[in-house]
Amino acid sequence: EDQVTQSPEALRLQEGESSSLNCSYTVSGLRGLFWYRQDPGKGPEFLFTLYSAGEEKEKERLKATLTKKESFLHITAPKPEDSATYLCAVQADGGTSYGKLTFGQGTILTVHP
């Protein structure tokens, strides 16, 4: 069974204090690993897809990396508007549930000014 574990559960940062969020996963065969941002009362907003170990993607202050067992979301010089819950999900290659995303519990990020 595919599993995703995110850590820490919650992270409080000062504005400008860089840090990383972790996503550990087990999957029979990885089609893709996805990062989403979710604001309160809204649906998840797509950020990145990573497909293979060594791959990196960047968007503004966010950078996602991937190894064979985990992914990191690095946040450089965060701003208060980066406060949100960050979700990691995996999609398996094959199996009966085509397209299924298996999500982690998320990391609640709070950035204080």
Add this chain to the structure above:
Amino acid sequence: SAVISQKPSRDICQRGTSLTIQCQVDSQVTMMFWYRQQPGQSLTLIATANQGSEATYESGFVIDKFPISRPNLTFSTLTVSNMSPEDSSIYLCSEEGKSGHHEQYFGPGTRLTVT
């Protein structure tokens, strides 16, 4: 990315009743998905809805409890039947983008409270 809307955005229902949630996408898509996000939990896939075929349900979810319709390529409904307080959740629909990269785009969700 697609624009996805859901109705209603929230509702409070009595136990034993049913609620139908609508999901509208602004462009034709083959696959639509329904997820549940229970309080303090992450998202769990309920079922996959393809136009012209029966929905495919994940383990722990059954058609009698969560019937799904997919009448065309831009619309789907999820019904939560014979509700109990344990059904209080956020229900989200999603569709797979057309980029070929398998990412899914989500609607804003329907917040359901069962009393």
